[in-house]
Amino acid sequence: MADAAGKHIDTIALPALAPGMRWQLEPRRWRGGDGPHVHIQAAVHADEIPPLLLAHVLEQRFDALAAAGRLRGTISLLPFANPLGLAQFVGGNHHGRFELDSGDNFNRGYPDLSAALIERVLPRLGDDPARNLAQVRNVLTALLQYRPPGEPLARLKWELFRLAADADIVLDLHCDYEALPHLYAHARQWPAVADLAHELGMAITLLADDSGGAAFDESCIRPFEAVAAATEHPVPLGCEAVTVELRGERDVDRSLAAQDADGIVRFLQRRGVVEADNAAEDFDVPRATRLEAVDILQAPASGVLVWDRALGEEVRAGDALGHIVVPGQADELPILARTSGLFFVRRGHRWVRRGHHIGKVGGLDALPWRQSGALMYD
Numbered sequence: 001m002a003d004a005a006g007k008h009i010d011t012i013a014l015p016a017l018a019p020g021m022r023w024q025l026e027p028r029r030w031r032g033g034d035g036p037h038v039h040i041q042a043a044v045h046a047d048e049i050p051p052l053l054l055a056h057v058l059e060q061r062f063d064a065l066a067a068a069g070r071l072r073g074t075i076s077l078l079p080f081a082n083p084l085g086l087a088q089f090v091g092g093n094h095h096g097r098f099e100l101d102s103g104d105n106f107n108r109g110y111p112d113l114s115a116a117l118i119e120r121v122l123p124r125l126g127d128d129p130a131r132n133l134a135q136v137r138n139v140l141t142a143l144l145q146y147r148p149p150g151e152p153l154a155r156l157k158w159e160l161f162r163l164a165a166d167a168d169i170v171l172d173l174h175c176d177y178e179a180l181p182h183l184y185a186h187a188r189q190w191p192a193v194a195d196l197a198h199e200l201g202m203a204i205t206l207l208a209d210d211s212g213g214a215a216f217d218e219s220c221i222r223p224f225e226a227v228a229a230a231t232e233h234p235v236p237l238g239c240e241a242v243t244v245e246l247r248g249e250r251d252v253d254r255s256l257a258a259q260d261a262d263g264i265v266r267f268l269q270r271r272g273v274v275e276a277d278n279a280a281e282d283f284d285v286p287r288a289t290r291l292e293a294v295d296i297l298q299a300p301a302s303g304v305l306v307w308d309r310a311l312g313e314e315v316r317a318g319d320a321l322g323h324i325v326v327p328g329q330a331d332e333l334p335i336l337a338r339t340s341g342l343f344f345v346r347r348g349h350r351w352v353r354r355g356h357h358i359g360k361v362g363g364l365d366a367l368p369w370r371q372s373g374a375l376m377y378d
């Protein structure tokens with residue numbers, strides 16, 4: 001259905017979880033012209049609430065921009081990407097990130113149609129990059145039309161992937177434990193997406209060729225990357241897809257959401273999706289590093305997690321960023337930084353088990369134990 005602002009709201013029914021239960025996705029779409037198509041989805045991990053509030057504010061902004069005739073491209077917005085995860089409670093506590101039944105991470109294992117795509121599209125490619133890009137999109141769209149999986153979680157991932165498959169730009173909105181705002185991007189898209197990092201005030205951008213696990217953003221890029229690698233013909237990386245980490249899970253705040261919505265609208269103005277007010281400002285390229293240079297801190301023992309250093313501090317390798325207090329034991333165990341750099345994520349839960357991932361430090365140099373293809377933890 002369409003309203004006065006030209007917004008269409010679809011409903012995509014998902015396979016029933018049980019007799020008598022219905023669940024669905026409700027993507028919105030605003031069309032304003034031939035400019036780029038941006039797709040934005042919120043909270044695929046389900047217990048990451050700042051994206052849900054930001055999507056709510058963004059919808060109001062997009063309605064107002066559409067009503068004022070200021071859209072130049074297409075915007076699609078999925079205000080909640082994971083109804084299954086939104087409903088997962090155990091003993092009164094919300095559990096996102098993993099589906100409780102399978103243990104699968106909601107942001108891993110997106111469809112990889114590369115083999116079928118390559119087989120069908122290679123005979124259609126030529127010397128024109130724009131035409132090749134259109135061919136890849138057409139074949140990918142056709143492949144997504146048939147045989148969607150029937151299992152509910154696989155079907156959810158299929159539908160999310162399908163909704164983003166024709167977008168030029170994909171913003172996947174997440175948050176971390178306690179965190180500074182940061183961005184994950186494909187290494188080949190830097191510094192092209194520096195404008196987004198600038199407009200959202202990102203403390204750091206983390207770059208990888210393949211972080212592993214087939215996260216949503218990388219899965220949106222993979223079809224183009226796979227075809228490009230399989231042919232001598234020019235195939236552009238047709239989708240700029242990034243994971244936007246909106247600070248920490250408790251940073252649910254109207255003023256922060258308004259600030260982030262402003263930043264996204266300015267970014268869309270830079271990209272010609274929204275009519276610009278005036279010329280875009282120059283900016284210095286914000287801080288970025290390879291994901292291989294991010295140290296993921298682990299709890300050295302089970303115990304009480306006490307932080308001694310604040311987020312945003314520049315720390316040095318060997319610094320104790322906090323301690324684990326083991327009940328009944330006099331000596332506290334230090335949590336040591338293994339690289340020098342920006343302390344930008346730390347766990348907020350204060351009881352941890354040995355080996356839990358509890359923080360992140362973004363350094364300069366690749367760390368030998370960090371390998372492309374295995375850079376994320378679940």
Ligand SMILES: [Zn+2]
Pocket residue numbers: 045048107174175
């Ligand atoms: Zn997440």
